[in-house]
Amino acid sequence: MKITAFVLLAFAVLLAQPAAAQPKVAIKLGDNLPDRSNTWGAVVEQINAEFKAANPGAELVTESYPDQPYQQKIKIYATAKQLPDVFKFWSFTSLLKPLVNGGFIEPLNPSDFDKLDYLTGALESNVYNGKLYGIPVSADLWVIYYNKKLFKDAGIEAPPATIDELIATAAKLKAKGIVPMVTDGKDAWPLCVTFDQLAWRISGDATLPRKALARTARFTDPVFVQAAKELVRMIKAGLFQDDLMVSDYGAARNLFGQGRAAMYLMGSWELGLGADKTFSAEFRSNVDAFKFPLVAGGKGKVDDLFAWYGGNYVVSASSKNKALAVKYLQFYARRFPALAWEKQAALPAQKVAARPGDTAVAKTLLRIVAEAKATSGTPSLDLSSPRFKDDIENAMRELASGLISAEEFTQKIDVAADKASRR
Numbered sequence: 001m002k003i004t005a006f007v008l009l010a011f012a013v014l015l016a017q018p019a020a021a022q023p024k025v026a027i028k029l030g031d032n033l034p035d036r037s038n039t040w041g042a043v044v045e046q047i048n049a050e051f052k053a054a055n056p057g058a059e060l061v062t063e064s065y066p067d068q069p070y071q072q073k074i075k076i077y078a079t080a081k082q083l084p085d086v087f088k089f090w091s092f093t094s095l096l097k098p099l100v101n102g103g104f105i106e107p108l109n110p111s112d113f114d115k116l117d118y119l120t121g122a123l124e125s126n127v128y129n130g131k132l133y134g135i136p137v138s139a140d141l142w143v144i145y146y147n148k149k150l151f152k153d154a155g156i157e158a159p160p161a162t163i164d165e166l167i168a169t170a171a172k173l174k175a176k177g178i179v180p181m182v183t184d185g186k187d188a189w190p191l192c193v194t195f196d197q198l199a200w201r202i203s204g205d206a207t208l209p210r211k212a213l214a215r216t217a218r219f220t221d222p223v224f225v226q227a228a229k230e231l232v233r234m235i236k237a238g239l240f241q242d243d244l245m246v247s248d249y250g251a252a253r254n255l256f257g258q259g260r261a262a263m264y265l266m267g268s269w270e271l272g273l274g275a276d277k278t279f280s281a282e283f284r285s286n287v288d289a290f291k292f293p294l295v296a297g298g299k300g301k302v303d304d305l306f307a308w309y310g311g312n313y314v315v316s317a318s319s320k321n322k323a324l325a326v327k328y329l330q331f332y333a334r335r336f337p338a339l340a341w342e343k344q345a346a347l348p349a350q351k352v353a354a355r356p357g358d359t360a361v362a363k364t365l366l367r368i369v370a371e372a373k374a375t376s377g378t379p380s381l382d383l384s385s386p387r388f389k390d391d392i393e394n395a396m397r398e399l400a401s402g403l404i405s406a407e408e409f410t411q412k413i414d415v416a417a418d419k420a421s422r423r
Contacts, residue, residue, distance in 0.1 A: 013217060019292045025326060026059040027321050030077075030087035032070040036062075038271030039345040047335050051328055058324060067249055068158055071095070078104050084327055085319040091126045091134055091312045092382030094389040100312075101126045103197060106322060107131040108314040108329070116333055122349040125309040127376070134312035135333050136349035138340075141268040141368060142197055142306035145361065149286040150178055150262040159290035161302070163198075166293050167237045173262050174238065181263035182252040185244035188393040190265060191231065191400055192381040197292050197306045198227035199378060204299030208381030212248035212414070213388075215421050219414035220407075228399060228406035230295060233398055245401050259283055268347045269311065274359030275344040289364045305372035309349050310377065 029048075033041040041064075048060050063084065065073055078099060089096055099105050100406055110132045113123065119139055126134040144166075146159060151169075154176045160166040170180040183190045200206050203223045211217035212224070234240070241255065256264035257279040264270070273279070273287050291302050313332060315325045326350045337348035344359050347369075354366055381392045392413050399409040 010287075019383050023057065025057050025321050025324055026058040026061055027319070027325050028084040029062045029328075030070070030074065030084035031062070031064050032067045032088060034064045034066060035278075036064070038278060039276055039343065041350070042270075042339070043283070043336065043339045043343055045290055046339055047332055048336065051331050054331070055324070055327070058328075060328075067244070074099075078102065081318060083316040083318065084315055085321060085325040086313060087316070088311060088313050090310050090382070091136065092310060092378055094382045094384060094386050096126075096133065096312075096314070097128060098386060100133050104317055105133045106317045106326075107133060108135070108326070112330055113333055117351040119309075119349055119351065120124055120307045126312050128335070134314040135329060136312045137308040137332075137336055138269050138309070138311050138346045139349045139369070140308050140310045141347070141365065142193055143266075143268060143289045143365070143368065144181070144292060145256065145264040145266065145270060145273060145287060145289045147256070147259060147262050147283065147286050148288055149282070150176075150259065154178065154262070160293050162293050163201075163234065163295050167234060167239055169262070170237055170239045177253060179241050180239050181265055181267040182241045182247065182255045182261040183244070183365065184247065184249040184252050185240065185400060186246055186248040188396045188400070189379075189381060191308070191396050193263065193267075193379045195224075195227055195231055195396070196379050196381075197293060198230045199223050200304060200306065200332070201292070201295040201300035202226050202230070203297040204301070204304070206304065206376040208373060210377075211385060212378060213384050213417050213420070215417070219410045219417055224410045225406050229408050232399065232402075232406060236402075245397060257283060268365050271347050271359075271362055271365055272343075272345040274361040284359070288360050289368070291368060293369075301373060303371050303373040305368065305373040305375050306379075307369075307372065310378070312378055327355035384417065385423055387423075388416050388420040391419075 027139040031044065035041045036045050052058055052060060062074040074087065074089060083104060113135055122136045123132060125136060126132055156172055160169055185191060196209055196395055199208055208217055208223060235244065240305045241261065252264065255261045257273065257276065274284055277330060292306065294300060294302055313329055315329060316321065319325045337350040337352055340346045340348050341352040344362050347365055354363065381389050395409050395412040398404045
């Protein structure tokens with residue numbers, strides 16, 4: 001009896017011991033969303049919390065920077081073979097393709113993602129050499145955001161329908177002490193996208209930049225020269241902030257969000273402006289968007305939509321926890337569209353249904369998508385080599401600063417396209 005009691009006591013003590021702690025498996029994440037409390041960053045934090053709850057052994061470590069510093073970090077990490085396990089990047093030829101060619105990115109199984117209601121062409125934007133290398137997260141449209149109250153205060157009754165009308169708003173807004181329009185001039189890429197947009201509005205042909213890069217057309221052709229001149233005309237008319245060429249993404253966004261600028265030239269990933277609580281309730285209730293205006297005499301139509309699928313998530317080929325990284329990506333793909341739309345943070349690359357409580361700007365962006373008769377695809381600065389991207393951005397800085405003419409600008413980027421085609 002004593003032995004039996006001892007055995008039972010020992011067994012009870014063993015049962016009372018805590019179970020061995022489950023080993024943690026860490027995966028490193030990287031993205032360009034440093035604000036984790038608002039809009040898109042908050043969506044990702046919720047996805048991460050849900051993933052960890054569903055996978056108790058998983059540990060997520062996030063590193064995040066604004067766009068341009070983040071792109072540089074990824075290049076450095078690739079060179080040092082220290083890429084995050086899962087990271088947000090851009091599907092463009094100029095950015096993702098070098099990582100694919102270098103063997104840095106893990107191919108994905110398309111069947112894991114092809115039944116998740118992606119919009120037409122979304123997954124295809126991440127295919128290289130017949131393999132899927134990333135999942136898109138947002139549908140990107142080029143629009144102009146505006147503050148309805150500031151328009152009304154300046155006596156502007158409706159969003160401008162033409163570039164001439166857009167330029168005419170400058171004097172009215174400046175008379176009220178309001179900056180007419182802001183964008184990220186320092187990094188130049190928004191101006192490059194606008195250059196493509198203007199060329200399409202003039203020519204009615206969205207394929208011209210691709211043809212110029214393929215050398216079946218030239219960037220010195222009259223359409224591109226006129227597009228460059230239209231952009232210069234917008235700048236010289238005082239449409240943009242005075243410090244355009246030293247104003248970065250964050251500065252431009254804040255100037256608009258603080259009600260000091262009436263318009264913001266940017267993509268649909270800024271849908272979250274209508275829900276961003278770092279800005280006032282008055283601003284959030286008055287922010288809306290409109291289609292990029294027409295060029296007088298141009299062949300383009302107002303429902304020709306400059307749109308593409310740029311931002312996506314990829315898995316590092318050198319990840320030591322590749323299975324968990326892919327599992328995280330699958331989880332992200334299932335949860336992001338619903339959460340992003342619920343929080344009005346972004347326009348997903350997957351189908352979402354409109355809701356009565358959607359912000360005004362979200363409703364407008366959905367309508368713009370629904371009314372589109374044609375879409376452009378990726379902007380030309382991201383369709384070629386990294387060197388071409390640098391060359392066109394540098395030439396754009398010179399053009400926008402008044403250092404070179406429209407003709408000299410188009411000659412420079414034509415030479416850059418020639419060099420890129422010979423690589």
